[in-house]
Amino acid sequence: MTFTLEAPARPRHRRRVSQMIFRAATLFALGLVLIPAIWIVLGIVLRAIPHFSFSVLTHTSAHGGLENAIVGSFIIMVGVAIIAGTIGLGAGIYLAEMSATSQRGQRVDGLLRTATEVLAGVPSIVLGFVGYIALVVGLHWGYSLLPALIILSMMVVPYIAKATENSLAQVPTAYREGAEALGMAPGYALRHVILKTALPGITTGLLVALAIAGGETAPLLYTAGWNDQMPTLALTGHQVPYLTYPVWAFYNQPSNSLRYLSYDAALILIVFIVTLLVVSRIIVARTQRHADIRR
Amino acid sequence: MAVAPTSTALNEPADSVLCAKNLTVGFGEATILNDITVNIGRGHATALIGPTGSGKSTFLRALNRMNDRVSGYRRNGEVTLEGESIFTSGMDLLDLRRKVGMLFQRPNPFPMSIRDNVVAGVKAHRMAKRHQFNDIAEARLTQVGLFDAVKDRLNKSPFQLSGGQQQLLCLARALAVEPDVLLLDEPTSSLDPVTTERVESLIANLVPSISVVIVTHNLGQAQRVSDQTMMFFDGELAEFNTTKELFTNPQHPLSSQYVRGHIG
Numbered sequence: 108m109t110f111t112l113e114a115p116a117r118p119r120h121r122r123r124v125s126q127m128i129f130r131a132a133t134l135f136a137l138g139l140v141l142i143p144a145i146w147i148v149l150g151i152v153l154r155a156i157p158h159f160s161f162s163v164l165t166h167t168s169a170h171g172g173l174e175n176a177i178v179g180s181f182i183i184m185v186g187v188a189i190i191a192g193t194i195g196l197g198a199g200i201y202l203a204e205m206s207a208t209s210q211r212g213q214r215v216d217g218l219l220r221t222a223t224e225v226l227a228g229v230p231s232i233v234l235g236f237v238g239y240i241a242l243v244v245g246l247h248w249g250y251s252l253l254p255a256l257i258i259l260s261m262m263v264v265p266y267i268a269k270a271t272e273n274s275l276a277q278v279p280t281a282y283r284e285g286a287e288a289l290g291m292a293p294g295y296a297l298r299h300v301i302l303k304t305a306l307p308g309i310t311t312g313l314l315v316a317l318a319i320a321g322g323e324t325a326p327l328l329y330t331a332g333w334n335d336q337m338p339t340l341a342l343t344g345h346q347v348p349y350l351t352y353p354v355w356a357f358y359n360q361p362s363n364s365l366r367y368l369s370y371d372a373a374l375i376l377i378v379f380i381v382t383l384l385v386v387s388r389i390i391v392a393r394t395q396r397h398a399d400i401r402r
Numbered sequence: 403m404a405v406a407p408t409s410t411a412l413n414e415p416a417d418s419v420l421c422a423k424n425l426t427v428g429f430g431e432a433t434i435l436n437d438i439t440v441n442i443g444r445g446h447a448t449a450l451i452g453p454t455g456s457g458k459s460t461f462l463r464a465l466n467r468m469n470d471r472v473s474g475y476r477r478n479g480e481v482t483l484e485g486e487s488i489f490t491s492g493m494d495l496l497d498l499r500r501k502v503g504m505l506f507q508r509p510n511p512f513p514m515s516i517r518d519n520v521v522a523g524v525k526a527h528r529m530a531k532r533h534q535f536n537d538i539a540e541a542r543l544t545q546v547g548l549f550d551a552v553k554d555r556l557n558k559s560p561f562q563l564s565g566g567q568q569q570l571l572c573l574a575r576a577l578a579v580e581p582d583v584l585l586l587d588e589p590t591s592s593l594d595p596v597t598t599e600r601v602e603s604l605i606a607n608l609v610p611s612i613s614v615v616i617v618t619h620n621l622g623q624a625q626r627v628s629d630q631t632m633m634f635f636d637g638e639l640a641e642f643n644t645t646k647e648l649f650t651n652p653q654h655p656l657s658s659q660y661v662r663g664h665i666g
């Protein structure tokens with residue numbers, strides 16, 4: 108009997124080549140995602156930093172600053188977190204935990220799923236326009252906080268619900284059965300064992316949602332309006348300033364100082380979102396210190 | 403194959419903690435347990451043996467209604483705990499599970515600290531005040547012989563413990579809610595021999611204050627820890643007898659073959 112090394116060596120060689128091609132392709136894809144992102148962030152930072160002045164943070168747009176927009180964006184994001192967070196979390200829990208067990212539940216499940224998918228597919232400017240027609244004009248609320256919160260929440264509830272449902276579905280059966288066998292009520296087990304395990308995924312969903320809400324312009328133009336004074340907490344009747352407005356509107360202004368303000372607003376938005384990321388990571392790390400698999 | 407149960411009159415109802423009466427269980431079309439009638443003796447350690455797929459886990463899970471939420475589950479017949487049906491609306495499901503605890507094949511500590519794991523059930527059932535949790539955790543960990551190994555990391559994750567230690571932790575958690583019955587589904591099949599021996603001697607110490615039902619594939623283990631044994635075959639109770647009798651003088655041809663290692 109004779110052995111030939113050629114035969115096995117060939118496929119192995121081919122496998123190595125295909126592996127290299129695959130790795131190159133994934134690196135290329137990664138670059139495709141990362142490089143524009145870095146480019147955008149760097150572009151903003153490099154343009155904003157040279158003439159950044161902290162007075163921007165302490166003056167309203169009426170006096171050449173962005174304080175009103177910062178506070179407005181903050182109010183909008185907190186509001187969306189409360190409204191969309193509650194509804195999205197509730198819908199996600201319902202989809203993952205409740206709907207599977209009853210027939211009526213499954214029908215509601217199908218309905219919610221369809222609504223979720225349709226909502227996720229509607230362009231934000233269309234939603235904004237609907238908000239304008241129905242809430243700003245229709246209900247005579249005027250450009251104000253409430254229509255903005257409602258429209259933004261409608262946009263992001265699907266993300267939060269989906270993220271919640273997915274992360275709950277990934278909680279190991281062993282935890283559920285363990286809790287059940289100990290005699291924990293379903294709601295108690297959900298709060299004390301299951302939600303905790305699902306928290307990283309849910310937090311990520313909430314974060315993406317808030318980032319979307321913070322970065323939206325079109326629906327806010329239609330619902331929140333704009334205001335160069337400090338915003339109030341009034342739900343209706345008062346226009347609300349927000350950071351994406353100066354980014355969009357001041358950039359094309361002839362005056363240099365306004366253009367600089369638009370860079371500053373973009374920079375502050377980035378800081379907002381990075382802060383959000385860091386805070387959520389800290390929350391996840393703190394609640395997951397006993398976790399099975401670290402995420 | 404139809405199997406006729408031989409001796410089932412081992413325990414009087416009055417001496418039994420759990421009784422199954424004509425219990426038939428199915429998932430969808432398939433019938434998994436067929437007409438099981440058995441009295442599980444109070445204060446005994448009862449082994450449950452039989453080939454894989456013979457319905458041992460399904461039977462065990464019927465005793466604390468863990469099958470209820472499995473899709474397609476259907477049941478006929480009765481199970482009583484201390485003479486009271488576990489299926490009536492008067493039976494509090496959560497309290498049933500407190501009284502009839504369960505340990506699984508794979509250790510399943512919760513994603514919380516070691517201490518919180520031990521008192522998780524105690525908290526859920528409001529069985530003690532917050533300031534007592536430390537003492538309860540220590541007592542239960544001591545009972546399962548785990549305290550010395552974990553006393554410096556009570557606030558740490560349980561997932562750094564070995565598999566055997568995790569299973570002991572789950573046992574401590576189950577014991578902390580002061581159950582009357584403990585259902586063990588192959589509790590040592592994923593453990594090393596040393597820990598297996600530990601768990602076996604713990605079980606021996608639990609009876610008679612806690613009645614134990616233990617599913618096992620390890621016939622040696624059945625003989626070491628139990629004094630009564632149920633032999634399941636194909637969803638039916640082939641034989642129920644004292645462990646000694648069943649292993650030395652099996653009445654049923656199937657148990658005779660099984661304990662001599664010819665089937666399973």
Ligand SMILES: Nc1ncnc2c1ncn2[C@@H]1O[C@H](COP(=O)(O)OP(=O)(O)O)[C@@H](O)[C@H]1O
Binds near residue numbers: 458459
């Ligand atoms: N949830 C379920 N749905 C359908 N069939 C099941 C389910 N659980 C168990 N079975 C079936 O019931 C039979 C007995 O299973 P089980 O009680 O786990 O046996 P054992 O523990 O003795 O190995 C097996 O044939 C298994 O496929």
Ligand SMILES: [Mg+2]
Binds near residue numbers: 458459460587
């Ligand atoms: Mg089994």
